[in-house]
Amino acid sequence: MHADRENDGTEGIDEDMIVTQSQTNFICPITQLEMKKPVKNKVCGHTYEEEAIVRMIESKHKRKKKACCPKIGCSHTDMKMSDLIPDEALRRAIESHNKKKKRHSE
Numbered sequence: 541m542h543a544d545r546e547n548d549g550t551e552g553i554d555e556d557m558i559v560t561q562s563q564t565n566f567i568c569p570i571t572q573l574e575m576k577k578p579v580k581n582k583v584c585g586h587t588y589e590e591e592a593i594v595r596m597i598e599s600k601h602k603r604k605k606k607a608c609c610p611k612i613g614c615s616h617t618d619m620k621m622s623d624l625i626p627d628e629a630l631r632r633a634i635e636s637h638n639k640k641k642k643r644h645s646e
């Protein structure tokens with residue numbers, strides 16, 4: 541006999557968490573607004589509004605400073621422009637999310 545099927549009732553909760561999290565990921569940690577052109581930092585995996593993060597990195601580098609990831613709790617402290625890649629999947633997710641809530645405006 542074997543008792544490898546322990547049922548403690550914790551399974552199934554995670555899926556709801558993922559849905560809620562993907563909603564908050566629409567928000568840029570710099571502007572606190574929903575992103576229009578999200579770019580992903582391939583080093584730490586965080587996403588930001590392209591315009592905001594580019595401006596932030598440029599202004600830091602102009603002052604010969606390192607650009608830290610603006611996401612709270614992230615320990616990545618030396619961001620480079622070349623680390624940023626467009627996040628097409630997220631952009632499309634935001635677009636379809638907006639289509640649902642917008643009325644016919646065109």
Ligand SMILES: [Zn+2]
Binds near residue numbers: 609
């Ligand atoms: Zn980060």
